[in-house]
Amino acid sequence: MQTNLAPFIKDTPEGKEADAILRKCTHCGMCIATCPTYQLLSDELDGPRGRIYLIKQVLEGATPTAKTRLHLDRCLTCRACETTCPTGVRYGRLLDIGRHLVEERVPRGPIESAWRRALNAVIPNPVLFTPLLKLGQLARPLLPAALKSKVPAVPAPARPRPTTTHPRKMLLLEGCAQPSLSPATNAAAARVLDRLGISLERAAGAGCCGAVSFHLNEQKEALDYMRRNIDAWWPYVEHGVEAIVITASGCGVTVKEYGHLLHHDPAYADKARSISELAKDISEVIVAERAKLKTLITHHSTAASDTSSQDSNSSTSAALRATGGQIPAEERGPSSAPRRAPIPRQRIAFHAPCSLQHGLKLQGKVETLLAELGFSLTDVPEAHLCCGSAGTYSILQPELSQRLRDNKIAALTSGTPSAILTANIGCQAHLQGATTLPVRHWIEALDDSLPPSPSPLS
Numbered sequence: 022m023q024t025n026l027a028p029f030i031k032d033t034p035e036g037k038e039a040d041a042i043l044r045k046c047t048h049c050g051m052c053i054a055t056c057p058t059y060q061l062l063s064d065e066l067d068g069p070r071g072r073i074y075l076i077k078q079v080l081e082g083a084t085p086t087a088k089t090r091l092h093l094d095r096c097l098t099c100r101a102c103e104t105t106c107p108t109g110v111r112y113g114r115l116l117d118i119g120r121h122l123v124e125e126r127v128p129r130g131p132i133e134s135a136w137r138r139a140l141n142a143v144i145p146n147p148v149l150f151t152p153l154l155k156l157g158q159l160a161r162p163l164l165p166a167a168l169k170s171k172v173p174a175v176p177a178p179a180r181p182r183p184t185t186t187h188p189r190k191m192l193l194l195e196g197c198a199q200p201s202l203s204p205a206t207n208a209a210a211a212r213v214l215d216r217l218g219i220s221l222e223r224a225a226g227a228g229c230c231g232a233v234s235f236h237l238n239e240q241k242e243a244l245d246y247m248r249r250n251i252d253a254w255w256p257y258v259e260h261g262v263e264a265i266v267i268t269a270s271g272c273g274v275t276v277k278e279y280g281h282l283l284h285h286d287p288a289y290a291d292k293a294r295s296i297s298e299l300a301k302d303i304s305e306v307i308v309a310e311r312a313k314l315k316t317l318i319t320h321h322s323t324a325a326s327d328t329s330s331q332d333s334n335s336s337t338s339a340a341l342r343a344t345g346g347q348i349p350a351e352e353r354g355p356s357s358a359p360r361r362a363p364i365p366r367q368r369i370a371f372h373a374p375c376s377l378q379h380g381l382k383l384q385g386k387v388e389t390l391l392a393e394l395g396f397s398l399t400d401v402p403e404a405h406l407c408c409g410s411a412g413t414y415s416i417l418q419p420e421l422s423q424r425l426r427d428n429k430i431a432a433l434t435s436g437t438p439s440a441i442l443t444a445n446i447g448c449q450a451h452l453q454g455a456t457t458l459p460v461r462h463w464i465e466a467l468d469d470s471l472p473p474s475p476s477p478l479s
Contacts, residue, residue, distance in 0.1 A: 022046045027082035034285055035118050039080055042115045045108045046073055052102035052112070057407045057425055058095050066092045069102040069112050076119030085123045093120050095421065097414055098236060099375035099407040104384070113380075114281075117235070124238045140413050141237045144198055145229035145246065151201045170454040179208035181478030183215035191306070192257050192265045192299075193221045194250075194276065197229035199269055199446040205461075206446070209468035210268050210303055216317060216474055217310045221266060226253035230267075232275040235282075236412050244286075247279050251292050258292075264301045268464060270445045271412065274380035276300040302377065303464055304387045304444065311390060317471050318394055370399045370438035371463065372429065372452060374445035375407050387444060387463055394467065399436025403428075410451035422451075430455050442466055 024043050030036035052069040053059050059068035066075065072092055079085045093116065100113045129137070143149045157172040164172065191214065195207060211221040227250045235243035254265060267273040280297035283289045307314065371388050378384035384405075392398055409415060409425030430452065433441050441456070442463040443449050453460040 022048060024077065024081070026080050030080055036080065039115055039118045042111050043073070043077055045110045047108055049107070051107060052105050055101040055105045055405060057097060057099060057101070058421065061421060061424055067095055072096060073112065073115065076115060079119060079122055085126050087127055090123050090127045093123060095418060097375070097407050097411040099411060100379035101375060101405055101407065104379045104405070120238055121240060137237055140416065141234050141239050141242070144233045144413070147197055147201065150198055154201050173202055173450045173453065176203055177205055179204035182208050182211045183474050184477045185215060185220070187218050187220040189219045189263060191219055191221055191263050192254055193223055194227065194230060194265060194267045194272060195223055196269055196272055196446070202446055202450050203462065205465055206268050209462070209465040210266065212474050213464060213468050213471065214306070216471055217313050222257065224253040224257060230272040230275045232271060233412060235275065244283065247283060247293070248289055251279070251289060251296055254296060255292060258295060258299065264306060265296065265299045266301055266303055266306055268303045268462060270302055270374045270377035270381060271447055273300060273302045274376045277381065302381055302383060304383060304390065308386060308390055311393060314394060367440060368397050368399055368436070368438045369440050369442050369466070370401055370433040370436060372401070372408060372433055372441055372443040372448055373404055374443060374448045377444045378405065391463060394470070396466070399438045402432045402435060408448050408452055410447040412447060415451050426451060426455050434458070
């Protein structure tokens with residue numbers, strides 16, 4: 022694609038980056054086939070190719086309008102188009118640049134601006150988010166159904182974390198909203214890694230990864246969140262921590278981009294690059310340790326099977342005594358021996374968040390891991406499509422978000438699973454609001470399948 026950027030942006034870092042991205046686009050249109058909003062609205066300007074043209078026009082000096090902003094706002098930033106694109110167009114980064122420019126030139130109304138400021142102030146801040154969430158949960162039983170689905174139910178409390186210190190150490194990003202919405206997730210991650218001989222540590226002073234503010238176009242504030250996390254983590258990095266583990270894939274995408282987003286900051290560029298290199302989604306850590314996990318699960322399953330066999334034999338002995346030593350025909354196996362009760366395998370559907378499969382490029386990794394570890398996964402049609410959560414999208418674009426969620430729930434439940442597993446807290450809360458099936462992080466299910474931790478818990 023040929024470009025002719027306007028003087029106001031041409032020689033800036035953002036302008037040079039945007040120009041390089043635009044020049045990779047061949048406007049082939051393959052991205053449209055995997056764009057969720059284009060599939061819903063059938064409007065070229067609500068697909069990646071159309072939005073690229075809108076951003077290009079602004080970069081070349083055209084005056085954006087409220088309609089321009091609307092089409093950019095409707096984008097989920099799911100990045101499915103990046104997975105599809107044959108030339109490697111970094112659409113998500115181009116969108117960030119375009120949104121920021123349009124936001125500066127097309128001011129929002131006072132109500133919309135206040136609403137977005139409120140979201141930016143509350144969600145990344147646990148001091149505000151947690152009590153407000155609890156108030157909503159107290160009022161939830163009294164709310165009409167339409168509002169009740171928007172307020173997450175009170176989550177199950179987290180089980181204790183291990184207190185044993187291992188030679189191998191990794192850092193954990195606790196996050197901002199996840200500890201209140203799903204406290205069991207990070208605790209489960211700590212227990213699983215403890216069984217693998219890894220201590221999961223927490224850094225005081227670390228908090229929101231910056232994603233919420235960045236995608237609300239409060240990019241300066243987002244960079245400050247990133248710097249604060251780097252400052253909190255750096256002493257651990259200097260002491261040789263192996264990795265920074267992230268259980269929310271949406272946060273993982275952002276932390277892995279710290280190096281790029283702060284590369285113009287001379288005080289933080291090198292540190293940010295090191296942080297990005299250390300950042301790992303929990304699935305990357307578990308995949309590397311899966312041989313140990315298979316051994317743990319095999320031993321645990323064998324022990325459970327032996328217990329089941331003992332219980333079955335006791336029951337069979339009692340039945341034989343009651344029937345004078347005759348085995349009922351319906352209980353006989355091929356060799357007329359009493360059948361051992363099978364250990365049930367729960368059928369689950371896995372929802373792959375966009376941030377996991379398109380942002381982190383870990384498509385199929387968790388599904389393969391779970392299958393290798395003995396989980397029974399159902400087929401999920403159109404698994405590449407977004408569920409409609411997308412950070413604050415479900416709040417700011419509720420109609421489109423709910424349509425996408427309805428489609429996703431239909432796909433996830435088509436294989437009649439007994440539970441839904443996922444890898445991102447936003448998707449988890451969003452999907453749970455539309456189904457009675459339990460929706461959990463996959464690390465919690467893995468934790469449940471392992472033997473109890475031998476380490477002391479607190």
